[in-house]
Amino acid sequence: MLYDLTQTVLLLVTGxxxxxxxxxSAFMVLSLVPHATQAExxxxxxxxxxxxxxxxxxxxxxxxYVLSFFGISIPVLRVAGGLIIGMTGWSLLQKPSDEPTDxxxxxxxxxxxxxxxxxxxxxxxxxxxTVGPGSIAVAIALGTGSPKEGPSAGHIIGVALxxxxxxxxxxxxxxxxxxxxxxxxxxxxxxxxxxxxxxIFCIGVQLxxxxxxxxxxxxx
Numbered sequence: 001m002l003y004d005l006t007q008t009v010l011l012l013v014t015g016x017x018x019x020x021x022x023x024x025s026a027f028m029v030l031s032l033v034p035h036a037t038q039a040e041x042x043x044x045x046x047x048x049x050x051x052x053x054x055x056x057x058x059x060x061x062x063x064x065y066v067l068s069f070f071g072i073s074i075p076v077l078r079v080a081g082g083l084i085i086g087m088t089g090w091s092l093l094q095k096p097s098d099e100p101t102d103x104x105x106x107x108x109x110x111x112x113x114x115x116x117x118x119x120x121x122x123x124x125x126x127x128x129x130t131v132g133p134g135s136i137a138v139a140i141a142l143g144t145g146s147p148k149e150g151p152s153a154g155h156i157i158g159v160a161l162x163x164x165x166x167x168x169x170x171x172x173x174x175x176x177x178x179x180x181x182x183x184x185x186x187x188x189x190x191x192x193x194x195x196x197x198x199x200i201f202c203i204g205v206q207l208x209x210x211x212x213x214x215x216x217x218x219x220x
Contacts, residue, residue, distance in 0.1 A: 001154035008158025013165055015138055016056070020166065022173035024196050025130040031092055032125065033117060033195040038178060040117055047121035052131045053167045059139035071198065074137050075218075078211030081133020087203025088124060091195035098149035100162050129200070130170060134207055177179060 033044065058066075069078065181189045 001152065004152050004154030005158040005161070005169075008155050009162045011161035012060075012142060012159065015142055016135055016166055017169065018132060019138055020082035020170065022169045024199065025170070026173040026177040026180075027193055027196045028092070028129050028200060029125050029174060030181060030189075031095070031197065032120070032129075034041045036117060041178055042175060044121055044125065045171050047118070048126050048130055049167050049175055050173040051122050051126035052170050053163055055127060055131045055136065056139055056163055056166065059136045060143035060163075063099070063136060063143060065174050071118070075211040077133050077137055077176070080211075081128055081136075082204045082206070082208025082211060084128050084204070085132055086201055086208060088129065089197050089199075089201030089204055093194065093201060094181075095197075096105075104177035132207075134203070150175060172207075 029044065029048070033041070036044065067073070184192060
């Protein structure tokens with residue numbers, strides 16, 4: 001049991017953490033909600049963490065069955081997700097620097113902004129920026145590699161523990177990204193967000209090309 005638990009935890013965490021990349025995801029979320037208050041960011045961190053947990057759990061457990069039911073292949077998933085991620089990264093690269101707003105206008109827009117942030121918590125802040133098609137594809141692949149004799153108790157506990165570790169890292173990065181923002185300063189934060197936007201754009205292009213390459217290879 002201990003062997004199954006350790007193997008499952010290491011496999012899922014090492015396989016998914018680099019793709020999810022919580023620090024980069026936190027900066028991307030920050031760039032999309034620059035005027036959010038600390039309380040609003042804390043609420044977003046909780047929502048995004050919960051959404052990420054649900055998506056990862058569903059991908060690991062029933063993701064392959066859902067794709068098979070709708071006739072969607074992994075390459076098509078990668079192409080579609082890559083296009084969305086690429087467009088998001090491009091729009092962030094083209095986004096002008098935020099202009100200062102006065103306290104009165106911020107107060108008038110507080111309620112509307114709160115509703116807007118809540119609606120963005122799942123799309124695009126969780127999907128595809130935090131847990132995107134790449135993470136879903138990897139989770140589905142790892143889920144289909146479960147023991148052939150059926151999931152053992154160690155395997156199930158390992159999956160739960162790995163999800164807790166991954167989601168805890170997402171929450172911590174989302175929760176304390178404003179502290180990093182203060183340490184970097186305004187200019188440093190803008191530079192970091194532009195760099196991460198470019199990285200996100202490149203990830204989208206790479207993901208799209210990976211899917212296209214598989215589709216083209218299947219034609220021959």
